[in-house]
Amino acid sequence: MILPKLKNITVERYVEGLSKFKKIENPIKLSANESALGASPKAINSFEKQKDKIFNYPESNSNLLRDSISKKFNIDPDKIICGSGSDQIFDFICKIFLERGDEVIVTEFGFIMHRIYASLHGAKVLLAKEKNFKASVDEILKNVTDKTKIVFIANPNNPTGTYLSKDEMFNLRKKLRSNILLVVDDAYFEFIDKDDFSSGLDIFKDKANVLITRTFSKIYGLAGLRLGWGYSSKQIIDAMYKIKPPFNVNRAALAAGAEAIKDNEWTKRAIDHNKLWSEKIFTILEENKIVSNKPTANFFLMNFDKTKINSDEVFEKLAKERLILRKMEQYKIPNSLRLTIGTGEANQHFIKSIQEICK
Ligand SMILES: Cc1ncc(COP(=O)(O)O)c(C=O)c1O
The missing domain is CATH 3.90.1150.10 (Aspartate Aminotransferase, domain 1)
Structure with a gap:
C-alpha cells in the first residue's frame, strides 16, 4: 500500500x-x-485529590496557577502563559516568530531542545562558540545577521552547568538589536548560589523583548506531570495564547503545581x-x-x-x-x-x- x-x-x-x-x-x-x-507532599496530596475530577477538562488558561505564580514572583498574571513543560513554551515562541529564512542563535553546547524547536519551525540554527564550556556574549554577537530573530540561552545551562553573570546577561541584551528576542531559560535558577548571578526574571522583568521560561520539572519535582511557564510582554504572550491548544496543561499538573510553588x-x-x-x-x-x-x-x-x-x-x-x-x-x-x-x-x-x- x-x-x-x-x-x-x-x-x-x-x-x-x-x-x-x-x-x-x-x-x-x-x-x-x-x-x-x-x-512536595502537599503537591502530591493536591494531585491525588484530582482523581475524582479527571472526567472534567482542566481550566484552559491555567488561571489559578497563573495567580499563584503571579503572587509568588510579583508579576502580572496576564504576562504569564503555562505550558505542558517549558518545552511547550519553546514550541509556542518559535511558532509565533519563526519563518523560513529566519535565523536563531544558540550556544555551542546550549540545551538541545532550543535548537530542535527552532529548526522544527523552519529557522536556520547558528551555534555560537563557547569558551571552556561557557557561553560567550562576544561569540553570540558575532553570529548576529539581518536575519536573526531569536537568541536562546539557558542560565545556568544544561548540560555544561556554567552560567553568565548578571552583568554579562545585561550586556548581551544591551548589545543585541532590540528586534531580536532574547529567550532566557531559568530552568535551574533556584539551585545556584553565586553573588554575581541573577535569574532571567529578576534581570529582565520589565524588558518587552525578553521571554523568560521556567519549569516545575526540576526544583519542584514534577517532571512527570509536564508543567512550565513563560513570561514576557503582553503582546508576545497574547500571540502565544492565539496558537495555544485549548486545555494544554492537564488538571493534575495544575493542581500539584499550585501547591508546589507555595511550599517554600x-x-x-x-x-x-x-x-x-x-x-x-x-x-x-x-x-x-x-x-x-x-x-x-x-x-x-x-x-x-x-x-x-x-x-x-x-x-x-x-x-x-x-x-x-x-x-x-x-x-x-x-x-x-x-x-x-x-x-x-x-x-x-x-x-x-x-x-x-x-x-
Ligand atoms: C535547560 C532546560 N530547560 C528546560 C528543560 C525542560 O523542562 P520541561 O520539563 O519543563 O519541559 C530542561 C530539562 O532538562 C532543561 O535542562
Whole structure:
C-alpha cells in the first residue's frame, strides 16, 4: 500500500536518558536532572485529590496557577502563559516568530531542545562558540545577521552547568538589536548560589523583548506531570495564547503545581540537599581527576581526559552498579558524562563506585 507522502522532517530527535538501559533491574536514574527529593507532599496530596475530577477538562488558561505564580514572583498574571513543560513554551515562541529564512542563535553546547524547536519551525540554527564550556556574549554577537530573530540561552545551562553573570546577561541584551528576542531559560535558577548571578526574571522583568521560561520539572519535582511557564510582554504572550491548544496543561499538573510553588519549606529542603551533595561530590570528582563544572545546578558535566579510564568505560561500570548517567554524544561533547545529584543513598553509592572505578 502506498501511504500519503510525508513532509521531509530533518530535525534531529531528542534522545532520552534511560532509553537504552531498560534491562537493568532497579536502575538508579541519575540521567535527567530530576529532583532528588521528589515532589512536595502537599503537591502530591493536591494531585491525588484530582482523581475524582479527571472526567472534567482542566481550566484552559491555567488561571489559578497563573495567580499563584503571579503572587509568588510579583508579576502580572496576564504576562504569564503555562505550558505542558517549558518545552511547550519553546514550541509556542518559535511558532509565533519563526519563518523560513529566519535565523536563531544558540550556544555551542546550549540545551538541545532550543535548537530542535527552532529548526522544527523552519529557522536556520547558528551555534555560537563557547569558551571552556561557557557561553560567550562576544561569540553570540558575532553570529548576529539581518536575519536573526531569536537568541536562546539557558542560565545556568544544561548540560555544561556554567552560567553568565548578571552583568554579562545585561550586556548581551544591551548589545543585541532590540528586534531580536532574547529567550532566557531559568530552568535551574533556584539551585545556584553565586553573588554575581541573577535569574532571567529578576534581570529582565520589565524588558518587552525578553521571554523568560521556567519549569516545575526540576526544583519542584514534577517532571512527570509536564508543567512550565513563560513570561514576557503582553503582546508576545497574547500571540502565544492565539496558537495555544485549548486545555494544554492537564488538571493534575495544575493542581500539584499550585501547591508546589507555595511550599517554600520543601523547596528550601531541595536546595539545601543539592548544595550539600553537590559540594561533596565536587570534591570527590577533583580528588579523582575528573574535571567538571563548579557546583551550580543539580548536575555535573564530567570529563575523563585526565583519568585512566574513558567515559564509555565509566558509563558501563557505573551501569553495572545500577547507576545510569547521561552520555553526551547528542551534544558532541567527547569523553564526558553528565551526573544528576540524587538521593543521599544514590549519591553515596555513586561516590563509592566512582572511587573504585578511578583508583
Ligand atoms: C535547560 C532546560 N530547560 C528546560 C528543560 C525542560 O523542562 P520541561 O520539563 O519543563 O519541559 C530542561 C530539562 O532538562 C532543561 O535542562
